[in-house]
Amino acid sequence: MPTxxxxxxxxxxxxxxxxxxxxxxxxLVAAPAAGARTEAADAVPAATLTEVTDFGTNPSNLRMYxxxxxxxxxxxxxxxxxxxxxxxxxxxxxxxxxxxxADQYGFVVLYPSVTRSSKCFDVSSPQALxxxxxxDPVGIRSMVDWVTRTYDADTGRVFVTGISSGAMMTNVxxxxxxxxxxxxxxxxGVPFGCFATTDGSEWNSACAQGTVIRTAQQWGDTAxxxxxxxxxxxxxxxxxHGTEDDVLRYPDFGEMIKQWTNVQGVGQTPAAxxxxxxxxxxxRYGGTGDRAPVEAISLQGVGHNLYGNGMxxxxxxxxxxxxxxxxxxxxxxxxxxxVTTNAWNTGLTASVTVTNTSSMSVNGWRLGFTLPTGQTIxxxxxxxxxxxxxxxxAANASYNAALAPGASVSxxxxxxHTGNSAAPGAFTLNGTACTAG
Numbered sequence: 068m069p070t071x072x073x074x075x076x077x078x079x080x081x082x083x084x085x086x087x088x089x090x091x092x093x094x095l096v097a098a099p100a101a102g103a104r105t106e107a108a109d110a111v112p113a114a115t116l117t118e119v120t121d122f123g124t125n126p127s128n129l130r131m132y133x134x135x136x137x138x139x140x141x142x143x144x145x146x147x148x149x150x151x152x153x154x155x156x157x158x159x160x161x162x163x164x165x166x167x168x169a170d171q172y173g174f175v176v177l178y179p180s181v182t183r184s185s186k187c188f189d190v191s192s193p194q195a196l197x198x199x200x201x202x203d204p205v206g207i208r209s210m211v212d213w214v215t216r217t218y219d220a221d222t223g224r225v226f227v228t229g230i231s232s233g234a235m236m237t238n239v240x241x242x243x244x245x246x247x248x249x250x251x252x253x254x255x256g257v258p259f260g261c262f263a264t265t266d267g268s269e270w271n272s273a274c275a276q277g278t279v280i281r282t283a284q285q286w287g288d289t290a291x292x293x294x295x296x297x298x299x300x301x302x303x304x305x306x307x308h309g310t311e312d313d314v315l316r317y318p319d320f321g322e323m324i325k326q327w328t329n330v331q332g333v334g335q336t337p338a339a340x341x342x343x344x345x346x347x348x349x350x351r352y353g354g355t356g357d358r359a360p361v362e363a364i365s366l367q368g369v370g371h372n373l374y375g376n377g378m379x380x381x382x383x384x385x386x387x388x389x390x391x392x393x394x395x396x397x398x399x400x401x402x403x404x405x406v407t408t409n410a411w412n413t414g415l416t417a418s419v420t421v422t423n424t425s426s427m428s429v430n431g432w433r434l435g436f437t438l439p440t441g442q443t444i445x446x447x448x449x450x451x452x453x454x455x456x457x458x459x460x461a462a463n464a465s466y467n468a469a470l471a472p473g474a475s476v477s478x479x480x481x482x483x484h485t486g487n488s489a490a491p492g493a494f495t496l497n498g499t500a501c502t503a504g
Contacts, residue, residue, distance in 0.1 A: 107217045113137045114170065116160050116178070123209030126201045127189060130180040131210045132156040134166045135218070140173030144224035144388055145214050147177045147207060147240075149233025152187040156180030159233070164379045172388055174224075175214050179207050188229075188236040190257075191264040191271060198243045198294040203236065208244060226386045228252040230374050231315070234307075235262060238323065241302045242290040252305040252382040254374050255312055257319045258326040260289040277316030284462075286322060287329030298435055298458055300498035301330050305362045305385045307378070309369030324363050328352045331360040332497035334431030334468055343381075353430065353497075357384045360497075401425035402494075402501035404434070410488035414481065415442075417490060419461075421501075422475040429470040434461040434478075435495040441485035449478030 111117045111133055119131045146169070150159040156178030160166060165176045181188055181203070194201035199208075214220050227248050229237040234256030241251045242259035261274040273279050281289075291297075304327040308320035328335050333353030340350050346367040353360035362385055366373055383389040403422040408415050423429050434450065436459055443456045450461035467476045494501045 107213075108135075111135050111217075113139070116157060116166070119210075119213065122213040123206075125206040125209055126194075127203050127206055128182050129203060129206040129210075130156060130182060131206075131213070132160065132178040132180060133210075133214065134160065134169060134176040134178070136166075136170045136173055136175075138170075138173055139175060139218065142219055142221045144172075144174040144226065144386075145177060145211060145220050146174055146386075146388070147179065147211065147225070147227040149179060149188065149227065149229030149236050150181070150186075151229075151231035151233055152185060154186060154230075154232075159230075163374070164376060165228075168379060168383055168388075172383070172390075174388055175218060175220065177207075177210050177214060179203075179210060185269055187232045187269055188239075189269065190232070190235040190239050191262045191269055192267075193263075193265065195239060196242070196260055196263055196293055200243075204240055204243045207236075207240065208247065211247060222247075224249060224388075226250050226252075226388070228254070228382050229256070230254045231256070231371065235315075238290075238304075238326075239293075241304065241327075242293040245294060245297050245301050246299060248302045250303040250305070250386050252307070252385060253323070254307045254378070255309065255315055255371055256306070256323065257315055258286055258289070258323045259293070260286075261319065261322065274319070275315055277318030277322075280318070280322065281325070283325035283329040283335060286326035290326055290330050296458070298437070298495065301332075303331070303358065303360050303362075303385070305364075305382065307364045307366070307373060309366045309371065309373040311368055312371045312373070314371040320363070320365065324350075324352070324361065327361045328431070332431060332433030332462070333360050333429075336430065338428075338430060354427065358387055401499045402496035403504055404494040404496075404501045405504055406490045408488060408490045410484070413485070414445075414483055415488045416479060416481050418477065418479045420475055420477050421470075421494075421496060423470040423472055423496075424502075426472050428472060429497065431468045432463045432470060432476075433497055435459070435498075436461075436491035436493065438482065438491060439484075439487045439489050441487050442482045443484075444480045444482045447478070447480035449476065452480055 114137045116132055116134050122131050148159050148165050159178050169176050189195045189202045225248050227237050227240050234253035237251040237253040238256050238259040241248055257274050261279050262271040264271055306323050310317050337350035339355040343349055348365045350363045351359035403424050405420045408417045438456055444452050452461050
């Protein structure tokens with residue numbers, strides 16, 4: 068029979084345990100979030116191509132392969148590498164050097180793999196050409212999100228590159244998800260939207276033959292329409308194409324240059340031209356360095372199968388992944404905007420002065436701003452304004468496209484209003500936030 072003293076001690080211990088139960092339960096409920104990340108990361112062997120299943124929304128049944136280097140960086144960058152028609156994620160892994168470069172610089176490589184019979188990425192359906200519309204882009208976005216969660220990846224350093232069908236998907240992803248991808252590199256592709264079909268076909272012969280010709284503005288509008296609400300910076304683009312490409316003809320190269328220079332808000336006249344290798348012509352737009360807004364490499368006499376060893380290192384230089392550090396992003400304050408308004412009963416005029424406060428010349432500009440509710444632009448000067456209400460972009464006229472460091476340009480517009488005659492409160496120049504003053 069237990070003594071009264073022992074009974075009292077036992078009761079106190081039971082009471083203490085009962086009091087601790089809610090705390091232990093709370094800790095157990097909270098633990099799986101962090102534990103799940105560790106468990107998922109542990110399930111991917113280092114330095115080995117590994118398939119990951121159940122990674123998230125995947126409407127077109129893509130397969131996901133991932134390569135994580137032995138010495139993965141803290142908050143690593145992510146590189147999505149996309150295969151060609153009839154290829155696969157493992158084929159892309161075996162046929163390129165991105166895994167060995169990941170070993171050197173510590174980023175994670177994703178190799179999406181198509182399962183439909185053609186093994187071509189969907190770059191033609193209406194679902195694929197709209198943000199979160201469905202098909203392959205949604206599955207690839209889910210893969211990126213999985214890596215971001217699992218390795219606490221740097222969301223500001225997500226990149227994509229591809230060959231042929233993968234190059235076309237690179238164009239599509241930069242249009243659908245300009246807030247996810249910082250830059251892309253397309254080897255023998257076509258512009259965003261060029262391969263669009265409405266009959267369920269995966270192939271667009273007119274685009275493949277290089278006969279779909281549009282203005283830079285039209286191509287830019289096509290890409291922007293995939294995510295019309297996006298007002299932030301746009302991804303940079305590196306383009307590669309052979310002059311003798313008989314699958315996706317060489318004119319598509321020029322159409323891609325039109326599209327992405329317009330999206331970036333830079334002129335179509337190269338800021339720099341050189342020949343980094345015999346038979347290559349490299350043009351850079353909107354800048355002269357390795358990380359220009361748009362870089363295009365034309366390979367003289369080369370056909371569709373243009374990818375070769377050494378090119379991946381040039382992709383990494385363009386992305387800024389060859390240093391292991393973050394890619395420089397546009398810094399706020401590289402431009403300054405002053406605006407004054409003169410209002411009457413139902414109308415107003417606005418005078419806008421834009422100053423380039425950066426140390427680099429701007430060759431072609433796009434000023435972004437949002438009109439207050441109830442305002443609609445009826446006409447303007449010094450720029451082309453579209454749309455007339457909401458989030459507006461003012462694109463340069465032909466005579467004022469160049470802005471040297473310290474130079475200013477004056478533009479303006481007339482608008483109707485329903486009571487709110489205020490000026491816009493924030494501006495961006497080619498995706499860079501401007502200071503007000």
